[in-house]
Amino acid sequence: MRVFFCLVIICLAGCNSTPDTVKPPAQLLTDHSFTPVTIESKNDVFALSENSIAKMEAEISRSLDKRLTTRSLIKYIFAPENQSLNYLTGATLTAEETFNSKDANCLSLSIMAHSMAKHFGLESRFQQVFIPEYWASENGYSLLTGHVNLRLKRPSASNVALTSTVYDTVGDLIVDFNPSSFRQKFRTQIISEDVILAMFYNNKGAAAMINREYDLAYSYFSAAIESAPQYSSSFGNLGVLYRINNQLEQAELAYNHALLLDNNNNTAKGNLARLYDLTGRESKAAAIRTALEHKRSQNPYYAIAKGNEALYQKDFERAIKLFKKSIRLDRTLHESHFGLAKAYFYIGDISGALSELEEAEKHAYFDSEKQRYRGKIMSLSAQLVQ
Numbered sequence: 001m002r003v004f005f006c007l008v009i010i011c012l013a014g015c016n017s018t019p020d021t022v023k024p025p026a027q028l029l030t031d032h033s034f035t036p037v038t039i040e041s042k043n044d045v046f047a048l049s050e051n052s053i054a055k056m057e058a059e060i061s062r063s064l065d066k067r068l069t070t071r072s073l074i075k076y077i078f079a080p081e082n083q084s085l086n087y088l089t090g091a092t093l094t095a096e097e098t099f100n101s102k103d104a105n106c107l108s109l110s111i112m113a114h115s116m117a118k119h120f121g122l123e124s125r126f127q128q129v130f131i132p133e134y135w136a137s138e139n140g141y142s143l144l145t146g147h148v149n150l151r152l153k154r155p156s157a158s159n160v161a162l163t164s165t166v167y168d169t170v171g172d173l174i175v176d177f178n179p180s181s182f183r184q185k186f187r188t189q190i191i192s193e194d195v196i197l198a199m200f201y202n203n204k205g206a207a208a209m210i211n212r213e214y215d216l217a218y219s220y221f222s223a224a225i226e227s228a229p230q231y232s233s234s235f236g237n238l239g240v241l242y243r244i245n246n247q248l249e250q251a252e253l254a255y256n257h258a259l260l261l262d263n264n265n266n267t268a269k270g271n272l273a274r275l276y277d278l279t280g281r282e283s284k285a286a287a288i289r290t291a292l293e294h295k296r297s298q299n300p301y302y303a304i305a306k307g308n309e310a311l312y313q314k315d316f317e318r319a320i321k322l323f324k325k326s327i328r329l330d331r332t333l334h335e336s337h338f339g340l341a342k343a344y345f346y347i348g349d350i351s352g353a354l355s356e357l358e359e360a361e362k363h364a365y366f367d368s369e370k371q372r373y374r375g376k377i378m379s380l381s382a383q384l385v386q
Contacts, residue, residue: 022230022260022261023229024225024229024235024257025253025257027250027253028235028238028250028253028254028257029222029225031218031247031250033245033247034214034215034218034219035215036215036218036219036222037215037216037219038219039201039204039216039219039220039223040094040200040204042193042197042227044094045094045095045111045197045200046094046095046111046114046115046193047094047095047096047115048095048096048099048115048116048119049096052096052099052100053119056076056116056119056120059076060072060073060076060116060120062120066121066122069120069121069122070122070152070173073116073117073120073122073152074152074173074175077113077116077175091104091105091108092104092105092107092108092200092203092204092207093108094108094111095108095111095112095114095115095116098111098112099112099116105203106147106148106149106176106177106178107148107196107199107200107203108200109177110126110148110149110150110175110177110196111196111200113150113152113175114126114150114193117150117152122152122153123152123153124150124151124152124153124175125150125151125153125190126148126149126150126151126190126191126192126193126195126196127148127149127150127151127174127188127189127190127191128146128147128148128188128189128191129146129147129148129149129176129186129187129188130186130187130188130189131146131147131186132299132300132301133266133296133299133301133302147178147186148191148196148199149174149175149176149177149178149188150174150175150176151172151173151174151175151190152172152173152174152175153172178365192228194227194228195227195228195231197224197227197228198224198225198227198228198231198234199224199231199233201220201221201223201224201227201234202220202221202224202233202234202237204220205217205218205219205220205221205224205237205241206237208220209237209240209241209244214241214244214245217241218238218241221234221237221238221241222238224237225238230261231261232258232259232261232262232265232268233258233265233267233268234258235254235255235257235258235261235268236254236255236258236265236267236268236271238254239251239252239253239254239255239258239268239271239272239275240271242254243271243274243275243278248275248278248279251271251275252272252275255268255271255272255275256272259272266292266295266296269288269291269292270288270289270292272288273285273286273288273289273292276288298329299329300325300326300327300329300330300333300336301326301333301335303322303323303325303326303329303336304322304323304326304333304335304336304339306322307319307322307323307326307336307339307340307343308339310322311339311342311343311346314346316343316346316347317347319339319342319343320340320343320344320347322339323336323337323339323340323343324340326339327340331359331363332363333363334359334360334361334362334363334364334365334369334373335360337356337357337359337360337363338356338357338360338373340352340356341353341354341355341356341357341360341376344356345380350380350383353380354377354380354381357373357376357377357380358373358377360373361373361374361377
């Protein structure tokens with residue numbers, strides 16, 4: 001069984017309204033078993049360099065009419081020459097790093113766009129997008145992911161040219177680097193810069209934890225809690241760090257505080273169930289898992305996560321059943337077809353693998369994904385010819 005923890009791009013849980021007076025147990029934030037490490041400041045995360053600003057100033061037109069400035073900014077971000085923007089789920093970068101690399105996740109891309117808008121005097125706010133629970137796999141971990149975008153306030157009604165990734169709302173523009181999130185018009189919620197910063201730190205902490213850089217992970221999670229003390233997911237991730245380091249009492253405190261802040265933090269519940277198993281409280285663990293399984297039974301992304309887990313355990317027949325279940329729930333998800341293709345490949349069914357890869361390519365949203373699937377199709381087709 002893999003450990004589930006939140007890779008906060010963004011984490012689904014943790015943005016519900018909670019009392020400002022809820023304070024964490026003091027021992028969670030004064031742990032001397034970890035050595036503090038210097039990490040990015042808030043300014044480091046949001047700032048753009050003079051060189052980057054000069055590039056923007058040369059390309060983006062300033063105007064007393066902020067509608068024209070807005071149009072120019074949008075055209076610059078989504079101009080054909082900038083379409084090298086690559087949406088990478090795991091790449092968490094600062095605004096400056098994103099501006100120069102163009103390879104980043106929705107959180108980093110939204111931070112960059114926010115900083116650019118702010119420089120030109122435009123008002124923007126971050127939004128959490130309440131997509132279904134979705135997991136990505138990395139080095140044996142299942143990482144819960146989510147989505148954010150940017151609401152760019154439009155001074156007044158105007159005929160701003162929109163691209164496929166900018167969506168019109170009442171009076172505002174939504175800048176979204178993953179247009180697939182708009183397929184089902186998911187509910188959104190405004191979140192602050194401080195919460196976005198906490199999400200950034202959680203992503204970096206999760207990456208450090210996977211790499212076994214535990215001092216660095218603790219520093220990031222602590223900074224996340226300092227930035228947004230009511231953000232549940234930071235405590236859930238801190239609990240995973242404690243559990244990995246066999247500090248089970250601390251882990252339980254962290255999970256319970258995460259749930260005190262947000263009782264809908266399913267990832268913290270699942271990790272608490274794992275902790276109950278480790279400490280001989282199997283009946284409590286089973287009760288949590290039964291409730292979670294019922295809640296997630298109709299979520300195709302959960303079936304994908306369990307299918308990937310089965311692949312990792314080399315239980316290919318179970319993986320096939322789970323990916324087929326996900327396809328029955330929603331056949332438009334390319335991840336389901338790709339998972340099924342991998343399972344077919346491992347059992348030697350090359351024709352089945354090819355068929356599912358073609359489905360994955362058909363349903364993929366991004367050119368980079370389509371190209372990846374096309375390369376695998378060509379490789380497998382060559383094997384069939386031989």
